[in-house]
Amino acid sequence: xxxxxxxxxxxxxxxxxxxxxxxxxxxxxxxxxxxxxxxxxxxxxxxxxxxxxxxxxxxxxxxxxxxxxxxxxxxxxxxxxxxxxxxxxxxxxxxxxxxxxxxxxxxxxxxxxxxxxxxxxxxxxxxxxxxxxxxxxxxxxxxxxxxxxxxxxxxxxxxxxxxxxxxxxxxxxxxxxxxxxxxxxxxxxxxxxxxxxxxxxxxxxxxxxxxxxxxxxxxxxxxxxxxxxxxxxxxxxxxxxxxxxxxxxxxxxxxxxxxxxxxxxxxxxxxxxxxxxxxxxxxxxxxxxxxxxxxxxxxxxxxxxxxxxxxxxxxxxxxxxxxxxxxxxxxxxxxxxxxxxxxxxxxxxxxxxxxxxxxxx
Amino acid sequence: xxxxxxxxxxxxxxxxxxxxxxxxxxxxxxxxxxxxxxxxxxxxxxxxxxxxxxxxxxxxxxxxxxxxxxxxxxxxxxxxxxxxxxxxxxxxxxxxxxxxxxxxxxxxxxxxxxxxxxxxxxxxxxxxxxxxxxxxxxxxxxxxxxxxxxxxxxxxxxxxxxxxxxxxxxxxxxxxxxxxxxxxxxxxxxxxxxxxxxxxxxxxxxxxxxxxxxxxxxxxxxxxxxxxxxxxxxxxxxxxxxxxxxxxxxxxxxxx
Amino acid sequence: xxxxxxxxxxxxxxxxxxxxxxxxxxxxxxxxxxxxxxxxxxxxxxxxxxxxxxxxxxxxxxxxxxxxxxxxxxxxxxxxxxxxxxxxxxxxxxxxxxxxxxxxxxxxxxxxxxxxxxxxxxxxxxxxxxxxxxxxxxxxxxxxxxxxxxxxxxxxxxxxxxxxxxxxxxxxxxxxxxxxxxxxxxxxxxxxxxxxxxxxxxxxxxxxxxxxxxxxxxxxxxxxxxxxxxxxxxxxxxxxxxxxxxxxxxxxxxxxxxxxxxxxxxxxxxxxxxxxxxxxxxxxxxxxx
Numbered sequence: 001x002x003x004x005x006x007x008x009x010x011x012x013x014x015x016x017x018x019x020x021x022x023x024x025x026x027x028x029x030x031x032x033x034x035x036x037x038x039x040x041x042x043x044x045x046x047x048x049x050x051x052x053x054x055x056x057x058x059x060x061x062x063x064x065x066x067x068x069x070x071x072x073x074x075x076x077x078x079x080x081x082x083x084x085x086x087x088x089x090x091x092x093x094x095x096x097x098x099x100x101x102x103x104x105x106x107x108x109x110x111x112x113x114x115x116x117x118x119x120x121x122x123x124x125x126x127x128x129x130x131x132x133x134x135x136x137x138x139x140x141x142x143x144x145x146x147x148x149x150x151x152x153x154x155x156x157x158x159x160x161x162x163x164x165x166x167x168x169x170x171x172x173x174x175x176x177x178x179x180x181x182x183x184x185x186x187x188x189x190x191x192x193x194x195x196x197x198x199x200x201x202x203x204x205x206x207x208x209x210x211x212x213x214x215x216x217x218x219x220x221x222x223x224x225x226x227x228x229x230x231x232x233x234x235x236x237x238x239x240x241x242x243x244x245x246x247x248x249x250x251x252x253x254x255x256x257x258x259x260x261x262x263x264x265x266x267x268x269x270x271x272x273x274x275x276x277x278x279x280x281x282x283x284x285x286x287x288x289x290x291x292x293x294x295x296x297x298x299x300x301x302x303x304x305x306x307x308x309x310x311x312x313x314x315x316x317x318x319x320x321x322x323x324x325x326x327x328x329x330x331x332x333x334x335x336x337x338x339x340x341x342x343x344x345x346x347x348x349x350x351x352x353x354x355x356x357x358x359x360x361x
Numbered sequence: 362x363x364x365x366x367x368x369x370x371x372x373x374x375x376x377x378x379x380x381x382x383x384x385x386x387x388x389x390x391x392x393x394x395x396x397x398x399x400x401x402x403x404x405x406x407x408x409x410x411x412x413x414x415x416x417x418x419x420x421x422x423x424x425x426x427x428x429x430x431x432x433x434x435x436x437x438x439x440x441x442x443x444x445x446x447x448x449x450x451x452x453x454x455x456x457x458x459x460x461x462x463x464x465x466x467x468x469x470x471x472x473x474x475x476x477x478x479x480x481x482x483x484x485x486x487x488x489x490x491x492x493x494x495x496x497x498x499x500x501x502x503x504x505x506x507x508x509x510x511x512x513x514x515x516x517x518x519x520x521x522x523x524x525x526x527x528x529x530x531x532x533x534x535x536x537x538x539x540x541x542x543x544x545x546x547x548x549x550x551x552x553x554x555x556x557x558x559x560x561x562x563x564x565x566x567x568x569x570x571x572x573x574x575x576x577x578x579x580x581x582x583x584x585x586x587x588x589x590x591x592x593x594x595x596x597x598x599x600x601x602x603x604x605x606x607x608x609x610x611x612x613x614x615x616x617x
Numbered sequence: 618x619x620x621x622x623x624x625x626x627x628x629x630x631x632x633x634x635x636x637x638x639x640x641x642x643x644x645x646x647x648x649x650x651x652x653x654x655x656x657x658x659x660x661x662x663x664x665x666x667x668x669x670x671x672x673x674x675x676x677x678x679x680x681x682x683x684x685x686x687x688x689x690x691x692x693x694x695x696x697x698x699x700x701x702x703x704x705x706x707x708x709x710x711x712x713x714x715x716x717x718x719x720x721x722x723x724x725x726x727x728x729x730x731x732x733x734x735x736x737x738x739x740x741x742x743x744x745x746x747x748x749x750x751x752x753x754x755x756x757x758x759x760x761x762x763x764x765x766x767x768x769x770x771x772x773x774x775x776x777x778x779x780x781x782x783x784x785x786x787x788x789x790x791x792x793x794x795x796x797x798x799x800x801x802x803x804x805x806x807x808x809x810x811x812x813x814x815x816x817x818x819x820x821x822x823x824x825x826x827x828x829x830x831x832x833x834x835x836x837x838x839x840x841x842x843x844x845x846x847x848x849x850x851x852x853x854x855x856x857x858x859x860x861x862x863x864x865x866x867x868x869x870x871x872x873x874x875x876x877x878x879x880x881x882x883x884x885x886x887x888x889x890x891x892x893x894x895x896x897x898x899x900x901x902x903x904x905x906x
């Protein structure tokens with residue numbers, strides 16, 4: 001009766017086994033697959049790969065039409081949001097079904113500052129980040145009391161309540177109520193001979209680089225290890241002296257910061273914020289993004305972002321219901337067949353190709 | 362307790378005139394917890410209407426043995442109940458064939474009443490009409506339960522919960538009763554009472570029993586056949602009274 | 618005062634819906650310690666089925682019965698096929714599976730029946746009983762039906778062997794196996810019942826909020842809020858919580874503004890979870906370290 005593929009015994013067996021490896025999702029093959037985590041040491045081949053990719057990314061907007069550049073800009077912003085959500089849910093194990101709310105807060109912060117206070121667009125980004133850092137931290141405090149399922153329920157409620165809050169009359173003079181706020185698309189600075197879309201692309205790309213470096217450093221250092229320890233063995237972590245309350249609340253805060261910045265960037269690119277842009281669909285999209293990209297993985301943010309940016313667009317042409325349906329089917333398919341997401345799959349393939357005397361794992 | 366005996370010593374009782382099929386015959390029982398092998402090929406039997414006891418120290422594998430008989434743990438080997446192989450069946454199916462297991466920790470439904478616990482014992486029975494008389498019979502053995510029949514099971518004392526656990530098993534009208542350390546944590550007087558009842562039930566209803574115990578003295582008094590388990594292996598077997606008077610057993614397990 | 622009475626009675630009517638859906642949530646939670654995020658969408662889908670049957674000419678109560686039966690079967694099937702493989706998986710995996718179900722049913726409904734709002738008939742007369750001005754016949758009828766369902770369930774669980782077996786299986790699966798209960802099927806039965814209850818709730822609420830794929834989203838949250846308020850492992854508490862939330866929602870909505878009604882759900886949920894996670898009547902869980 002449903003569109004869900006019937007399950008054969010092999011994936012079912014995979015799913016039923018409890019996890020020992022440092023990823024939060026089911027994995028029976030933990031031994032042979034390198035878990036998707038940031039590399040412990042920065043090897044030369046990683047640096048080379050990143051530089052090459054960055055160079056390609058910079059060159060790309062000059063070879064594709066403007067609207068494609070625009071779409072990629074949005075995808076890049078989503079990548080930041082997904083990294084944020086992944087920090088909280090993938091690395092720290094706190095399930096959030098309501099991250100769209102922080103996306104919205106960041107977006108509205110930027111829009112309000114630009115529209116009501118005449119701030120330049122580039123100055124709104126850090127403010128959006130800080131506002132969301134505080135908001136995330138504040139939400140993280142009561143969230144300390146909520147485990148797994150309950151946190152998921154509470155954040156889902158937040159996702160559903162957000163559009164209503166944004167439409168409310170009491171704050172209408174700032175939020176613009178149902179109609180939202182329209183903002184002006186920025187021009188390239190210093191008279192650079194590129195289009196607005198191209199400039200925005202580079203602007204967002206810059207933030208991607210900055211935030212991903214920050215995120216990568218955070219996750220592979222002591223804080224990141226503490227976050228993962230709390231996810232996997234919260235009691236042992238506490239016994240080891242990790243202040244779980246601070247780490248968890250800060251995870252919420254930092255995660256919200258990233259997502260808020262992404263929201264602000266998105267708002268500037270789209271030139272528009274309105275309550276209906278931040279429906280629960282957005283929060284679930286973000287969840288889909290990290291599952292598909294790969295939980296507890298940094299590169300996964302990009303795969304996931306490309307997915308949630310382009311797949312709904314393509315699917316929309318089939319029918320209005322198709323994007324949502326595809327999300328559901330992909331979520332199930334990935335849960336049962338590719339729990340490490342695309343990032344995990346890529347790492348697996350890469351490991352096979354590498355000829356090392358010791359071999360993978 | 363260090364290994365008392367090296368290889369298995371079997372003290373055979375004189376064979377009965379007529380060969381009667383055992384109620385439960387287990388051959389080569391092997392069990393694993395994850396990658397660790399816990400039972401290394403056990404052979405034991407429960408005679409029809411008889412009481413067999415499996416003794417051993419903590420960690421010898423006694424509880425695992427009972428769980429393996431009920432297929433609650435990953436196991437292999439032959440388990441034959443009344444001539445039928447049950448090792449391939451799921452726990453629920455084994456229970457429905459008349460095997461009642463009083464588990465380690467009693468397994469009481471703590472949030473249900475005493476009466477509901479007992480009723481659940483009879484859940485799988487087909488002979489619905491005979492269930493009410495069985496309530497009376499069980500209350501006859503353990504009048505304390507009748508007094509408390511509406512009380513929530515979790516509020517009963519340890520001894521009362523043990524009585525409840527045994528009673529629930531009896532409500533099944535089992536052919537075979539598996540008991541996992543019924544004396545655990547109980548005052549000696551209550552243990553005495555419990556074992557008296559077990560002996561009575563065995564004599565009156567002919568229910569076979571496989572009794573796993575750390576309290577070797579009590580178990581050997583009530584059982585006919587005994588097996589000694591050490592780190593997953595049977596190191597000694599034979600009639601209970603013979604085992605009881607064995608020098609090494611007395612020193613290591615009975616303390617005198 | 619009249620207005621308040623009207624709000625309270627309306628609140629009780631919607632509260633009955635929240636109580637029913639909340640009970641369905643609690644049934645599944647008690648058995649599996651999992652929250653079925655897809656409960657609302659399943660109910661919505663069943664309601665659409667009823668609508669389709671009625672469009673095809675089937676009379677109301679016939680369609681009602683068929684829908685409830687189909688929902689039951691679907692619930693059993695979903696548990697056996699989709700939920701069972703992930704029963705023991707980490708919590709995130711299970712949440713994702715449930716969200717996936719939510720999303721799939723929502724979009725499937727949108728695809729099959731489009732997103733246009735459809736009117737859904739009520740089996741109750743449109744004139745208020747005795748011409749009163751406090752509560753419509755549909756609200757009264759809906760309350761009566763939900764109360765009847767709740768009563769039937771209470772009797773089933775407390776006084777029938779199967780109901781006892783289901784309670785046992787939810788509380789202590791291992792001991793249940795030791796008395797011969799097929800625990801897997803008890804779970805499936807629980808899902809079936811939960812789906813059936815959801816279908817009834819959906820059919821009772823559709824005449825008021827109109828039939829569309831997103832109709833149950835808010836209701837699911839109110840049901841959560843009610844179940845959490847009453848105690849997510851206490852069926853009686855969940856029911857009472859549902860009624861309280863219903864009244865609260867209506868009264869707050871009337872005096873503070875209907876636009877923030879969902880925020881009420883959020884506040885209740887977060888508030889309960891922070892102040893008293895076990896709810897009014899649930900058991901306080903002490904986790905041993």
